Structures are given as C-alpha cells and as structure tokens.
Amino acid sequence: MTHPVDRPAWSALTTRQAPFALGGALALRLAPDFGLFAAAADGSDEALAALAALVAAHGPVATVEVVAQPLPPGMAATPQPAVLQMVAERLSPREPAFEVTPLTDADAQQMLALATLTKPGPFFARTHQLGDFVGVKQDGRLIAMAGERLKPEGFTEVSGVCTHPDHQGKGYAAGLMAVIERSILARGETPFLHVFAHNTGAVRLYEALGYTVRTEMDFTVLRPV
Numbered sequence: 001m002t003h004p005v006d007r008p009a010w011s012a013l014t015t016r017q018a019p020f021a022l023g024g025a026l027a028l029r030l031a032p033d034f035g036l037f038a039a040a041a042d043g044s045d046e047a048l049a050a051l052a053a054l055v056a057a058h059g060p061v062a063t064v065e066v067v068a069q070p071l072p073p074g075m076a077a078t079p080q081p082a083v084l085q086m087v088a089e090r091l092s093p094r095e096p097a098f099e100v101t102p103l104t105d106a107d108a109q110q111m112l113a114l115a116t117l118t119k120p121g122p123f124f125a126r127t128h129q130l131g132d133f134v135g136v137k138q139d140g141r142l143i144a145m146a147g148e149r150l151k152p153e154g155f156t157e158v159s160g161v162c163t164h165p166d167h168q169g170k171g172y173a174a175g176l177m178a179v180i181e182r183s184i185l186a187r188g189e190t191p192f193l194h195v196f197a198h199n200t201g202a203v204r205l206y207e208a209l210g211y212t213v214r215t216e217m218d219f220t221v222l223r224p225v
Contacts, residue, residue: 096175
C-alpha cells in the first residue's frame with residue numbers, strides 16, 4: 001500500500017480535506033484560493049486527462065509525489081528544485097519565550113502580506129483556512145507565523161513558517177512550530193514538512209528540532225502549454 005505521505009495531496013484531498021477540493025474520482029486539486037496542490041488518482045490516461053482539465057479550468061497546479069507522475073496531455077511541466085520530506089515522530093518539549101497569538105480570518109490580510117514578502121511556499125487568500133495558524137504580533141502587526149497545510153490520514157503538514165526580515169534570529173520560527181506540533185501530536189497525528197534540499201540552513205534547523213528526512217519528493221508545477 002502507498003504510504004499516506006508518498007502522495008500527500010491525493011491522500012489529503014480524498015479524505016480529511018475533501019471539502020477544499022475541486023474535481024472528482026480521477027483527479028483533485030485545492031480550490032485556487034486555498035492553494036496549488038493537486039494530484040491524479042493514478043498514471044492512467046483518463047486520470048491524467050482529468051488533471052489536465054482541472055488545470056485548464058482553474059489555473060496552474062503543483063504536484064508533490066514520491067514518484068514523478070507522467071505529464072498530463074496539453075500541459076507544460078516546470079520542475080522545481082529537489083524537495084525533502086521530513087517527519088517528526090518524537091519532538092523534545094519546547095516552550096516559546098514570547099507571546100503566541102492564535103490567528104483567525106481577521107488576520108488573513110496580514111498573513112498573506114507576510115507570506116508574499118517572505119515566500120515560505122505557496123500561500124493564497126484562504127490558505128490559512130486549511131488548518132490552525134499561530135503568530136507573533138508587535139504593536140498589532142504580524143511579524144511571524146506558522147501553521148498547518150495538507151492533512152493526509154494520520155499526518156499534518158507544518159507549513160507557512162515565516163518571519164519578517166526585520167525580526168529574524170529571535171527563535172520565532174522554532175517556537176511557533178512547537179505550538180503547532182504540540183497540537184498535531186495531541187490529536188495522535190505525526191507532523192511532517194517539505195523543504196527544498198538546497199536550503200541547508202532550514203534542513204539543519206528542522207533536524208535540530210527533531211525532524212528526520214523520510215524521502216526526496218518530486219515537486220512539479222503544471223501549466224497549460
């Protein structure tokens with residue numbers, strides 16, 4: 001059987017996050033306001049054509065798979081740098097040394113602005129609704145955040161981790177991740193994340209926090225030719 005996080009988008013969109021999905025039995029994608037991630041059910045011609053139809057109707061998608069899938073008809077693929085998938089089955093208890101604020105829809109504009117500035121990964125107007133997000137504010141201004149994204153059965157992805165450039169080096173990322181991870185573990189789930197392999201600083205940080213590399217993933221952006 002395929003491991004749930006071998007195909008995290010398909011695993012999430014066919015189960016816990018089905019309400020956020022567009023498509024059907026052959027292919028699914030996050031609705032564009034929530035994100036880019038998509039997957040075909042398998043490598044059959046019918047499934048690949050269904051994925052292509054979703055791209056044609058709703059715009060570009062990103063696939064993240066342990067094994068690269070065939071190119072859907074009429075699509076151009078933009079391969080991305082190598083991505084590592086890391087999991088954390090055990091984490092050392094860490095308490096943030098700063099005030100942590102739960103983020104809500106009222107913070108959506110600031111969350112999108114911070115993500116647009118710092119580029120932690122694909123982040124759109126409603127990405128924050130995929131899971132819980134927490135942040136650090138200074139004088140009402142959001143300066144750091146972390147949250148949840150894809151949710152395959154038994155797992156939750158830690159994502160959207162970013163800090164404003166003027167406030168880096170204060171331990172905000174690690175502290176906010178600890179809050180999110182504690183919530184994930186309390187639900188009996190395993191935290192996981194994706195990071196570009198060339199981002200060695202981030203990889204070292206995540207290893208220090210208790211994550212281990214599970215596998216390398218194929219990450220591809222698909223657009224109509």
